[in-house]
Amino acid sequence: MKKLTLLSLTLLFLACGTAKNVKKDYAKAPVEKYMNSITPDDLKKHLFIVANDSMEGRNTGTEGQKKAGKYLIGQYKANGISFPPPATDWYQKIPAAYMSKSYSPVKPGDSENIWAFIEGSEKPNEILVISAHYDHVGTKNGEVYNGADDDGSGTVALLEIAQAFAQAKKEGYGPKRSILFLHVTGEELGLHGSRYYSDHPLFPIDSTITDLNIDMIGRRDEAHKDNGNYVYVIGSDRLSTDLHNINEAANAKYTHLTLDYTFNDRKDPNQFYFRSDHYNFAKKGIPIIFYFNGVHDDYHMATDEPQKIEYDLLAKRAQLAFVTAWELANRPDRPVVDKDGK
Numbered sequence: 145m146k147k148l149t150l151l152s153l154t155l156l157f158l159a160c161g162t163a164k165n166v167k168k169d170y171a172k173a174p175v176e177k178y179m180n181s182i183t184p185d186d187l188k189k190h191l192f193i194v195a196n197d198s199m200e201g202r203n204t205g206t207e208g209q210k211k212a213g214k215y216l217i218g219q220y221k222a223n224g225i226s227f228p229p230p231a232t233d234w235y236q237k238i239p240a241a242y243m244s245k246s247y248s249p250v251k252p253g254d255s256e257n258i259w260a261f262i263e264g265s266e267k268p269n270e271i272l273v274i275s276a277h278y279d280h281v282g283t284k285n286g287e288v289y290n291g292a293d294d295d296g297s298g299t300v301a302l303l304e305i306a307q308a309f310a311q312a313k314k315e316g317y318g319p320k321r322s323i324l325f326l327h328v329t330g331e332e333l334g335l336h337g338s339r340y341y342s343d344h345p346l347f348p349i350d351s352t353i354t355d356l357n358i359d360m361i362g363r364r365d366e367a368h369k370d371n372g373n374y375v376y377v378i379g380s381d382r383l384s385t386d387l388h389n390i391n392e393a394a395n396a397k398y399t400h401l402t403l404d405y406t407f408n409d410r411k412d413p414n415q416f417y418f419r420s421d422h423y424n425f426a427k428k429g430i431p432i433i434f435y436f437n438g439v440h441d442d443y444h445m446a447t448d449e450p451q452k453i454e455y456d457l458l459a460k461r462a463q464l465a466f467v468t469a470w471e472l473a474n475r476p477d478r479p480v481v482d483k484d485g486k
């Protein structure tokens with residue numbers, strides 16, 4: 145009896161010791177549970193704050209924008225997420241002079257990119273960037289341009305995607321690669337924040353595996369007035385066939401949106417590929433995806449208000465970015481660059 149007990153204890157001890165070192169089987173990770181933690185209600189709660197009149201339209205370098213930035217930082221802190229370790233705080237400061245154009249009457253104040261970070265457990269030096277611009281165009285003639293869709297929608301999507309990854313990490317399924325959540329500034333004045341980051345990257349460009357950029361995902365355009373279950377996907381195939389396939393597979397498995405490639409046509413007159421922050425990553429050879437709902441009557445109008453957002457659509461599109469990010473962070477190989485970006 146005694147011997148047996150000792151043996152049992154020994155076995156138990158050994159089993160515990162082994163269990164501690166056993167790697168989680170990511171094939172069994174409850175990805176859908178994490179994905180579904182990105183909810184219309186949470187996005188709505190955040191967006192009614194980020195696109196509130198008190199943020200004064202988040203014009204680059206203004207107090208209103210800085211206030212919105214503080215709200216974002218507060219949310220990361222509440223979720224136990226910090227800024228990236230090589231940095232000493234939440235901000236990548238960008239001097240006003242960097243954002244001034246000699247021909248432009250708009251002279252912005254000093255501004256900041258804001259970053260948050262979840263370190264990878266297996267390949268911490270490989271970085272996935274998820275970006276959205278948190279600036280908008282401010283106030284004009286006493287009217288606040290809230291920019292709920294542009295790009296309050298992408299801004300709050302980042303908060304929820306980060307929270308989903310943080311929850312997964314708490315449950316032992318932290319991302320294998322590192323994820324940088326990058327809220328860039330100065331987009332409306334000329335993609336300045338992302339250009340600054342790509343010229344002064346915190347992590348080497350060579351180690352940056354992909355940028356998923358989210359800019360306007362809370363509305364639908366005229367072409368989809370009868371069915372909002374879509375998202376425009378731009379740029380996914382221009383540098384990496386892998387990245388394109390990963391996004392397609394993630395959508396087929398989890399989100400079932402219609403992926404509309406109309407604006408990825410090289411001849412499309414809108415040339416959206418060059419018109420948001422992902423482009424500053426693409427031009428450095430980093431594979432990108434731009435998620436976008438197209439333009440609508442409230443685009444760059446004072447009427448781009450949070451009550452006009454379709455929160456179920458916003459959630460679904462943010463979920464697609466999340467499951468694509470999940471695959472990028474956890475698959476054995478980073479997406480191979482096999483195209484020239486054209």
Ligand SMILES: [Zn+2]
Nearest residue numbers: 294295359360
């Ligand atoms: Zn925008």
